[in-house]
Amino acid sequence: MNPILNKSSRNFLWQHPWQLALAIVGIALGVAVVISIDLAMESSLTAFDQAGKAFSGTATHRIIASDGGLDEKLYTQLRVGQGIIKLSPVVSGYVQLAAQSDNRFKLIGIDPFIEKSFKPIWQQEQNKNQTADFLMRLVVEPNTVLISDKTAQSLNLKINDDFTILTDNGKQRLKIIGLLHANNAISEEVLAKLIITDIASAQEVLGSFGRLSSIEVLMDSYEPETLTKILKVLPGSALFISVDSQSQSMREMTRAFSINLNALGLLSLLVGMFLIYNTMTFLVMQRRKLIGSLRAIGVTRRQIFKLIIGEAFLLGIIGTLIGIALGIALGQGLLYMVSETINAIYFRIDTASLMITSAQIGKGVCLGIGATLAAVLPPAWEATRFSPVTALIRSRLESNTRRVVGVAKLLSFILIAGGITLAFFSGKSISCGLAAIFLILFGFALFTPAFTLWFMQLTDKLFGRFLSIVGRLPPRMVASEISRTGIALAALMIAVSATIGMELMIGSFRQTVTEWVQASLPADFYVSLPEEKMIAGKATEEHQLKKKLAELPGVQMLSSVLHTKIIANDEFTKVSVFELNPESRKGFIFKHKVSDSLWDRFEQQHTVMITEPYAYYHAINVGQKILLQTDKGKQPFEVIAVYADYSGDQGRLSMSRQNYQQYWPDLGYSGIGVYAGENTDLGQLENQLYKLLSGQQSVKSDKAIYKASMEVFEQTFSITETLRWLSAAVAFVGVLSALMALQFERTRQLGVLRAIGLTPRQLTCLVISETGLMGLIAGLFAIPAGYIVAYILIFVVYERSFGWTMAFHFDPAVIYQGLALAIIAAVLAGVFPALKMAQIKPAEALRLE
Amino acid sequence: MQAEAAIIIKELNKSYQESGVRHDIFKGLNLNVNNGEFIVLLGRSGSGKSTFLNLISGIDCPDRGKIIINGTNITALSEHDRTLFRRHHIGFVFQSYNLIPTLTVAENLLLPLELIKRITQKDRDKVCELLEKLNFADRLDSYPDRLSGGEQQRVAIARALIHDPDVILADEPTGNLDLDTGQQVLELLDTLVKKAGKTMIMVTHSQEVIGKADRVFSIKNKCLVIN
Known part of the structure; x- marks a missing residue:
């Protein structure tokens, strides 16, 4: 690549620091949301998998029973009667620290002297030196336990210290006789939530005398004899399953939840892509004369294309790196919400902190850079079309755009119709349901510029005569620069319609759950055991x-x-x-x-x-x-x-x-x-x-249970709410960026208005009126889009995800809120460019060509 | 007795900074322009002709010195008051027309009036009348991008005059036009401005205009020199 050509690109970018910064923020926010969801979800599930592996080690299969557990005689029967030696009995249950009732641990009772090939965590290399001594003590001394060195440190406990726990069986005192070290970060997180003791102590502490929670089995890939022996003595209430299939089924269980969260993350990225597209289009259009000149002196189309792509690549890398750092920070916050939601609707998991893997970071990098490059392809291609003789003038650009608006309108009908068809004719596929929503939103986004032009014409016709000349400017400015305003409006419309759609869905769900909970609580009091x-x-x-x-x-x-x-x-x-x-x-x-x-x-x-x-x-x-x-x-x-x-x-x-x-x-x-x-x-x-x-044992009134149930309901949607606001934040940055670009481009025009006699305050009002109007259009158009999104979420996505049906509950307040959100976001986004434009000296503005 | 000067410029200084170095544009510039006088300003590119007009109109501020227009020292006014002054007393014609692209021809003309007062039917009639004089009566509702360069400049001249300002400032009004069209525009300015007795300062290189001017100045060595 030509260094001077690169320098011209670099210098141009440096002259537009705000646009650059906003584009980077857009990429970073989009990547951050996707990464944080992935990290939080994976960390929760990995913690669950790893917790199992900590005590089951290399076990391949597991014998489990329903809540009554397994009779411990089964273990003797298998080991002595059937001669199967690669077995590991486990008793497990949850306990709380008496001193910190919100600090919950999983108490696991094991047989310390099981077959070594199981390689459970207490027999691993890093703990080997101590095992001989403390494993013996676990068996000999009652209520003795092993905890991780990290937990001991956080609780300010050391070897030989006692601590009290609360169980369903009452208060119990445990004594620490050894500390376990983890050999990696993931194991460390898992160990931090475990208390390990021997079988007898666990049975005593948990009150489950004579019962086992499971028996871990280590079997080679195909051992028909062992299998026959096990099945022969297996009671009817027990199941013999492979460890992998159990782990797989846990993941399968949370698949719907995971897909829905990821879709929300992708929504942020989609809005972020609008922002990148807008910024890069602006940076290309600003240089149309420069690019025309470069072409005139012999720079090829390919070189222009590479130049623009190179810029985007650089922005993509910077934005992605910042996004990953942000995503890790955000993921830490989301982790709690994800874990609590999984706890509330699926199974119990314990996650202390985020587990970051290189694969997840790699995924974030690919998404961030990939999305940036995808968004920049259209403007990069457009840049190569600039004629070396005549650079495009703005009015020609706008008339070209109006032609594109016509094509986009046609395409939008196809996308919306395709989305609706996909939603209702795709079997039970959740991904198809979500893809349908994306298609519909994208269709509405493409239709936004056409709707804007129509709406502005209508406004002008209906209200034009009642408005002053200055009052007529905002709607005409929105329409006349549709190439720029259309993108900002589309980004804002997507975010607001997603907000309206999800708010209507949550509202419908809340109404349905409220009626269900109220109906389900006919008694005056409930004793829970x-x-x-x-x-x-x-x-x-x-x-x-x-x-x-x-x-x-x-x-x-x-x-x-x-x-x-x-x-x-x-x-x-x-x-x-x-x-x-x-x-x-x-x-x-x-x-x-x-x-x-x-x-x-x-x-x-x-x-x-x-x-x-x-x-x-x-x-x-x-x-x-x-x-x-x-x-x-x-x-x-x-x-x-x-x-x-x-x-x-x-x-x-x-x-x-x-x-x-x-x-x-x-x-x-x-x-x-x-x-x-x-x-x-x-x-x-x-x-x-x-x-x-x-x-x-405890007692609660029907009202207290109702209140607690609704709190759980709200809590399960807290992550959805958070992600929705993040998408709105990305859209806000998008609108801000678009408005900055727009105002920058019309500096000269605003300078003329100042020269004619508009005061800075009038200019500020003019710009803010324009952005407010844009908010109104985005909000109005987001209403039907949001309504359709809500309908598909309720009757397609949620039914397929969770098997629940609910009634559509239309709350007009959601519509007003959505409209207000769009207008407020647009007005706020307009304040900064408006003030900046009002401050600019008319003489300087007029000098700009 | 000599009439009181419409524009008095005293010891005007203006400079700009570039890479930390100060460059003077004007140093101790003085000028008195009488009511109804037509001044032409010549000078090399970059000599400060446009800056001079910007200073008189109040859209730029001098470093030092006074600009008094019809008794008002605009250099002593706040930004807001300068804007209000400009709104009432100055008409500006730019080289590149600078019509507002989102307003029709009629609306472009009504805009300066609206900034001063509530528009009445009388104002609308005035706009129609003026456009009729320009042979534009049928283009009232056209947008600027539908007009040729010469047509746009004629509308721009009408806009500069519609609110009956005391001073007209014209920055190379024929600079973007061909010879014939430029000629028509200058004739229009001559008819509408001079005959209305307005004070006008025009930056131009047109020999014909120079011939019609009351006084011709050049900017040389950061000062005005009479030709």
Whole structure:
């Protein structure tokens, strides 16, 4: 590349520092959002995978059971009876530090002397020197534990110190006898959330005497004999699965969530691309005379193209590097939100901090630079078209643009129609649903310039005669420079329509969930009981508690539920076991008409009801049968109803307690609903309920549960809200950049107005009126786009992602807010260029050609 | 008795900075222009002719010195007051016309009036009348980009005169036009400005205009020299 040519490019860029800075900010923000989502999501899931690997080591398979756990005799049976030695029993459960109740750890009980080929973390190289001593102590001394050196440091604990934890089984004291070191950053994060002890101590601490959570198995790729031996003694309530498939299914479970988040990230990048396109177009158009001159002295089209691409590449690298740094910082913030959402709707994970891999950084680099280059291709190509004889004049550029606007309008109809078709005729694909939204948004973006021209003409016709001459300037300026204003408007329109669409969707969802939660809480109080189902004697205690509750004065009736897992159609499935009364039956919102005999069949026959997500994912409907695994073999249960459930997206079954007790062990209750009689003093009853409870048992009123449920709902959408605002921020930078470019280009025209007699204040008002008008157009056009986006989100994307259906709830306030957002953003973005233009000296402005 | 001067320029100094070095444009420049007088300004490219007009119109400020127009010392006015002064008392004709591209011909003419007061039907009639004089009656609603260079400059002259200013400043009004069109534009200026008794300072190289001027000056050695 010619160094002097490069210098001319460099000097030109330096003369436009604001444009450069805004383009870099646009790239950086787009990359940052994508990277942060990727990092937060991957870190959460990697933490889950790695936590499993920390104690399972090289295990290839796992024997797991539902909430009751496995009888520890199974381990003896496999090891002694069947002679399988590569086994590792595990007992696990969650505990909290007594001193810091929000600090939760996973307590894992292991057999310290298992087969060495498992290579669990405590047997790894970095811990080998200590193992012989402290592994022996784990077995010999009760309630002794190993924690990571990092955790010890953060809690200010050292070897031989004691600390107290809270479990479902009450308070327990543990003694640290050794510290574990991690050999890499990821393991360090994982270890930081683990407390390792031996099997017996774990059973004692967690109250799960005689039970195991799982048995890890190390098997070569194909060992039919071992497999036969295991399956021979495997109880009906247990499953033998491969570790990889379990990890895979966890990822599969969160796939919809992950796709939706990534789509939001890509939305920011798309808006960012508009910004890059706009900046590079501006930088090219500003140089049309220069490029014409260069062509006249013999610079080839290829050289011009390379020059522009080279500039974009440089901007892309700088923006991407800043974006990666920003993304890491932002990812740290998003990590908490992502983890909490996964905890709320999928499974429990513990993530302490971000895990950054080179692959993720590489992905960010490719996206940032790739998006920049893609956005710059059209202006770079356009630059090569400049004639060496006559550089394009502005008016010709605008008339060319108006021709392009016509083509774009046609293309926009095709894209919108294509998007709508794709949305409704793409099976169950979430990606197609999201791609449809992108197509529609892009279609609306392409239609924005045509809409703007039409709207401006209409404004001029309808209101022109009532406006002053200066008042007529803003709409005409917007229309006359459509090549520049159109891009800014499109970027703003996309961001605002996404905001309107998502706000309408969240509002509809909130309304649906509110109605569902209210209907689901017919009792006056709910007693919630410990989650841990392996605690010995728990069921008996809970039956006694229920009896006492029923006997309390003022209690009219009770209902109960047990949330557990059983094996349905060969996979673990959540099941809710109900004891219902006439009131609690009203809490079910069915997705179809049900017969009067429904409840009799539910109680008396081999029947189940399924939630809407379960029906969607498993393509099962009323009348079909599900095979449930029991100790007496597989039993068919008929599906008699499908009901609404928004507590998770994996779906669950419901059966009567009477049915459950025929085949599965008694695990007590998860919750008991208390119905007060008429004229009962609820405050007094609540006090009496408290007196009957102990340890981890608690009581909440229906109102408190409603409030807590809605808080969880809002919290699960906090990440969506955050990402939406980030997209809006990128759009804001885009509009600011476009307006800066626009005002810069019309410096001379504004100088003439100043020379004629417009005061700086009038000039400021003029520019701000123009930008406000642009905000109004973007906002108005974003309304139909946002409405369509909301419709597709509700009836296509969310149904495919989570299996939930909800009613479209139209809230006019969302429309006003969207409109206000667009106008405020545009006016704010116009303030700086307006002030800058007002400050410019007319004499200088007039000198500019 | 000699009439009071319309424009009095006293000890005017103006310079600009480039790479930290000060370059003087004017140093101690003095000039008195009488009411209705037509002054032509000559000078080499870059000698400061346009800067001189900018200073008189108040869109640029001198480093030192006074510019008094019809008794108002515009160098003592604030930026805002200078703008208001310019709005009422100055008409500007630029070499490259500088019409507002988003306003029609009629609107371009009404704009200076609107900045001064509320537009009435009388003003609209005045615009029509003026455009009729220019043979533009049928182009009221045309946008500037539909007009030729000569037509645009004629509209620009009408814009400079519409609000009846005391002083007309014209910066090479025929610089972008061919000979014939330039001729027509100069005739128009002569008819409309001189006959209306307006004071005019014009930067031009046209020999014909020089012949019609009351006084001709050149900028030499940072001062005005009478030709």
